Amino acid sequence: MGAWCSRRPTHRVRRGGDRRTPAPSRRGSASAPATSSSCSTPSISGCSTSATPDSRKFRCGPPRSSSRYWACSRHGAPGVWPARSRRRERGATAAAAARRRVKTCTVIVLNWNGLADTRALLPTLERSRMPAGWRLRVLVVDNGSSDGSIGAIAREFPEVELLALAENRRFAGGNNQGLRRAPDRGDDAVMLLNNDTEADPGMLEHLILALEQDPGAGAAGPLTYFAAPSRRIWYAGGRCVPGLGHASHRGLRQLDHGQYRAVERTGYLSGCALLAWASVWERVGLLDERYYIYAEDCDWCLRARAAGYALLFVPTARLWHKVSASSGAASPWKIYQRLRANAALFARHARGIGRATWLPSFVVQQAALAAWLAARGRMGAAAAVPRALLDAARGAPAERARP
Incomplete structure (x- = not known):
């Protein structure tokens, strides 16, 4: 009218x-x-x-x-x-x-005397594609580095937010300092990402879209290869069964020939690259700092599953991780610390009959690992297995072990 x-x-x-x-x-x-x-x-x-x-x-x-x-x-x-x-x-x-x-996804990169690796990672994040209506923020948390990382990152990457800690708080403590800032920043999603990685431009886009398409999912992780340009798989989903004392990567050291191409729910996500909604971080909580090193990611994933969230493995999201593809084995100190962390993990999360079955199963698996290492002439690494089991039984602090 x-x-x-x-x-x-x-x-x-x-x-x-x-x-x-x-x-x-x-x-x-x-x-x-x-x-x-x-x-x-x-x-x-x-x-x-x-x-x-x-x-x-x-x-x-x-x-x-x-x-x-x-x-x-x-x-x-x-x-x-x-x-x-x-x-x-x-x-x-x-x-x-x-x-x-506009929604915000913050990627937390933990750095400790790893300037060369962090320098290589940050440009790959700058090339990242984001879904429509999303923006990327990068936060580098420095764990008390002494190699000049803070000054170099501030000069070379002025758009990156930098949080400098006075001391090394290890994986859980350092990442938690970044996670505590999420509510103040108004983040919608937060990702933990190792600094010794390189991201595919579509990694973040595929992870976020996969989460948006599955209302029951709370976190997601990418298909991860050994260091570029390798096509050898480091992570293609995770298995974690506390009652059997077992946690492992699926597809470890396999060549990628298309065998993992579907988005699927998985047992646990590697903390090397773990993206979750900010609301999920808030409900599930931060990483457990009682773990000296290792198993913090699996512990968080088990708590997320207990809270009712599904974990997604997204093979279209790709990442390269700088670990040894030839042997895949770690030093005696790393084997010791991983065994100690896993023992604590299974003891805390085993339920029902699993409280009685996890320890015998775990000991058998570690004995097989020690035999495998000894057969390959790695006697120092093999000796770390019984030493870790004995220290765990005595309750000796894991941080006292020397690298």
Whole structure:
């Protein structure tokens, strides 16, 4: 309906009665010439400024038969918006605001005397693609480095946020310092990412889209290879069965020939690259700092599963991790620490009959590992296995072991 102006009085006509005559204006007579009180409203926004003060007696709007009308505010009559229009406008405004809101994914990179690795990783994150409506923020947490990492990263990557810690708080403690900032930043998703990795440009995009498409999922991880340009798999999903004392990577050291191509739920995600909704981090909690090193990621994943969240392995998201592809084995110190951490993990998470079965199963697996290492002439690494089991039984602190 087009806007228009009526010279009808503002008073209603009584049903079956006479029309009331408007009272004379203080500034003039009600019988003023029509030309002095006429108004022209080419749009809803208002009437012509040529109207006289007497025009306050008249309203601009649709015919009197309409219960909702537009009023000309310049003539002193209150403007009344149709209720339906108000509701429609509020709904459209809220929808537009939701569309305009940009979500944030923060990637936490933990650095400890690893400037060369961090320098190689950050440019790969700069090339990352994000889903529509998302933006990327990178936070480097320095764990008390002494190799000049803080100054070099600040100079070379000014767009990267830097958090410098006074001491090495290890994997769990350092990452937790970054995670504690998530609520203040208003993050929607937070990812833990090792600094000795290199990301494919589509990694973050595929991880976020996979989570958005599965309402029951709370966290996701990528297909991870040994250091580029290798196609040898380091992680293609994880298995973790506390009752059997078992945790392992699926597909370890296999060549990728397309055997893992479907997004699927998995037992646990590697902390090397773990992306979760900020709300999931808040509900499940931070990494458990009681672990000296290793198993913090598996512990967090078991807690997330217990809270009802699914964990996704996303093979279209790809990452390269700088670990040894030839032997895949670790030093005696790493074998010792991994065994100690896993023993604590299974003891804490075994349930029901698993409380009785995890330890015998775990000891058998570690004995097989020691035999495998000894057969390959790695006697120092093989000797670390019984030493770790003995120290765990005695309750000796894991941090006292020397590398």
